[in-house]
Amino acid sequence: MFLFVSKLLPLFFYPLGLSCLLLLMAFLLLWKRPRLAAIPIAMALLVLLLSSNAGISDGLARSLEFQNLPTSLPKADAIVVLGGSTEPALYPRPWVEIKEEGDRVLYAAKLYRDGKAPRLILSGGRIDWRKSGSSESEDMAILLEPMGVPRSAMLQDPSSLNTRENAVNVKQIMEAQGIRRVLLVTSAMHMPRSLMIFRKLGIDAIAAPTDFTSTQIDPQQPITLEANVLDALPDADQLRRTTRALKEYVGIAVYWLRGWV
Numbered sequence: 001m002f003l004f005v006s007k008l009l010p011l012f013f014y015p016l017g018l019s020c021l022l023l024l025m026a027f028l029l030l031w032k033r034p035r036l037a038a039i040p041i042a043m044a045l046l047v048l049l050l051s052s053n054a055g056i057s058d059g060l061a062r063s064l065e066f067q068n069l070p071t072s073l074p075k076a077d078a079i080v081v082l083g084g085s086t087e088p089a090l091y092p093r094p095w096v097e098i099k100e101e102g103d104r105v106l107y108a109a110k111l112y113r114d115g116k117a118p119r120l121i122l123s124g125g126r127i128d129w130r131k132s133g134s135s136e137s138e139d140m141a142i143l144l145e146p147m148g149v150p151r152s153a154m155l156q157d158p159s160s161l162n163t164r165e166n167a168v169n170v171k172q173i174m175e176a177q178g179i180r181r182v183l184l185v186t187s188a189m190h191m192p193r194s195l196m197i198f199r200k201l202g203i204d205a206i207a208a209p210t211d212f213t214s215t216q217i218d219p220q221q222p223i224t225l226e227a228n229v230l231d232a233l234p235d236a237d238q239l240r241r242t243t244r245a246l247k248e249y250v251g252i253a254v255y256w257l258r259g260w261v
Helices: 002-012 015-032 038-051 054-065 100-113 136-147 163-177 191-200 225-232 236-257
Strands: 078-082 120-123 154-157 181-187 204-210
Touching: 002 015, 015 038, 015 236, 038 054, 038 236, 054 191, 054 225, 054 236, 078 100, 078 163, 100 136, 100 181, 100 204, 120 136, 120 163, 136 154, 154 163, 163 191, 163 236, 181 191, 191 204, 191 236
Parallel strands: 078 120, 078 181, 120 154, 181 204
Antiparallel strands: none
């Protein structure tokens, strides 16, 4: 039940859900107090305009992604790859597919082939009331094999359904396998919350972020008028990025209240 509620309630705090609530409020006001209906309509428009603005979206993303910038990573006992980056091979997909967060799998393969760790721990289940198919950990294993990672080097946690469960199950695997230090691979925006959860459980985890949505601005590259105009206009991709950032902040707040970070 916690999983369902944790997925449902935040939807109404994110820009799209909040805008829908405001418009529903405006619709109800139109029946008896039509003049007041303009207030929630204006608020809904403002929420959508601000959250789909490139400058605001980029600022929110940077506030999370730039907390753990890439460094020269040391060697570790294992590479932990968190789920949330694959789609199961359900018809008509010919194979397992990756989401935007699929950089997690690619980067993990690179770290393994660079000799950063001899094993990978793939962590991620599949929510049964959303889609059927194999677990995310198995999907990642299927993708990693053609990239040169042997099955013998992979350990799986196929049951975790959120980041807290990722950490708990990974800790159990580490204790059973005698693993002490891990490189934690997940999206840069997801890294602050993940790292807090893992370290709260006493796991020696080193951040290995990937899937950056914001990059360093080149001071030599002039910003054109065309770019400024387009950045100021509503954009669905920026709305999604703002929502991703807000999801992390809501997650940090909820996990803090539960004592998980």
